[in-house]
Amino acid sequence: MPHPRFPEIDGQRGFATTSQLLAAGWTYSALSHLVATTGSRVLPRVYLPHQSHVAVDDITVAGWLWAGHDTALTGTRALARHGLALTAFSPITRFLTRRNGRNRETIHGMELRRTRRAPRASVRDDIAVAPVERALVDAARYKEASARDITGWTIAALQRRLTTLDRLDAEVTASGWIGLGAVTDGCAAFRRGAWSLPEATLGTLVAEDPRFPRMLPNPRLEDESGVLIGRPDGYFEEEGVVVQVHSRAFHDGEAPDGRDRWNATVQADNRYTAVGLAVIGVTPTALAESPTRFLDELAATLVTHRGRAPKGVRVVLDAPPGDKSG
Incomplete structure (x- = not known):
């Protein structure tokens, strides 16, 4: 059974979604045949034309395609895309959305979280990511790393001017303070003059x-x-x-x-x-x-x-x- 041409879409690392494939002439039966033969469904609604090993960073891109282009990556994975050198990563890759629906959807290490305060995202390495201040707050809120790590990352982000004290203070206040002591500790240390x-x-x-x-x-x-x-x-x-x-x-x-x-x-x-x-x-x-x-x-x-x-x-x-x- 010949397959239609698998589309090559800029910024998607070789992946294509169900809707993109249907628009390119594929049918649901052709997608089923692809998965059964030479291709793979990496996540629900996300396909590859081959069955080769997929790098971790590429899986994160696939996760964003699963979550949707109106979402934003947050937490430790977002901090890494902003250029912070991290010593630990959350096993859960989190995305934020304002869409109505269940508060949380999870699959294969990916999580889609509903939020009333959708961040203004920017695209970094093929994914829309939350600002540094929101990513730090979410990493603390969801306990994606130790308090010591998050405090250190907060200082590093401020020292490198990836965010500001104003923006961090505003984000912590809007998020309700609970569970965010590691972030406020980092802000306090930076105010005292620490660079790390x-x-x-x-x-x-x-x-x-x-x-x-x-x-x-x-x-x-x-x-x-x-x-x-x-x-x-x-x-x-x-x-x-x-x-x-x-x-x-x-x-x-x-x-x-x-x-x-x-x-x-x-x-x-x-x-x-x-x-x-x-x-x-x-x-x-x-x-x-x-x-x-x-x-x-x-x-x-x-x-x-x-x-x-x-x-x-x-x-x-x-x-x-x-x-x-x-």
């Missing part, structure tokens, strides 16, 4: 220990001529002590100019020591697993360097993160 979750952990540990004076988060350090020395993760101004959280998760791979990011990060500490600043480094693992040891070492370093800050270093503080930025 390990930096937020560092700031909290130092702030809660009475041995320490105020630590400046991510200040701009310049020499007397106004030339940038660096932006350390933390800085004790009176002591001239720099704290650096060295994480391969944030500094691995190659930079656009081909340099090794990790090597460049470690070598950059030499700029501080060259002008007389003391540098103490710590890893995210040490902050999480042995914070007491690190804090004791930091306290001892501050005692040693108290009153010894070099005079040729100037601190330039940024304005507090504004809700209008981004």
Whole structure:
């Protein structure tokens, strides 16, 4: 039984829906024969002309075709399409719709959720996705990842200007706050000056220990001529002590100019020591697993360097993160 030509539709990764195939001259009996012979039905109403392995990202595109072009991908899968590097994904791929019907439909790891507040979607990698702030809130609401991960992703999204404090605050308020503590924690950490979750952990540990004076988060350090020395993760101004959280998760791979990011990060500490600043480094693992040891070492370093800050270093503080930025 010869099949009509399977249509090649831009942006659909080789998939076609039932309605698209019928419009291309297929019949229901021809579709049944396709599935029984050389093709496959990946999801209800979504077909491929072959039975080869389908990549996970392509399955997400198929999920959007199943959900409908008037829907938007949300949660962790949407965050990844916005460019956030995630450490965990939900086993459920969620789409939002304003269509009337059951509150939720699920099939083969896909879920279609009804919402009264349909987000303004944008197409990324062949799928309409919810804005970053809505995707973060939905990831928290549906417990798609740990609270720690979601807090870190919130900070990263703000630091990269993928969203703003204003938009996140508005989304959290509209969503009702319940279950969204990880998002609000990330917003609070960013307001305090943290650019990543390990930096937020560092700031909290130092702030809660009475041995320490105020630590400046991510200040701009310049020499007397106004030339940038660096932006350390933390800085004790009176002591001239720099704290650096060295994480391969944030500094691995190659930079656009081909340099090794990790090597460049470690070598950059030499700029501080060259002008007389003391540098103490710590890893995210040490902050999480042995914070007491690190804090004791930091306290001892501050005692040693108290009153010894070099005079040729100037601190330039940024304005507090504004809700209008981004």
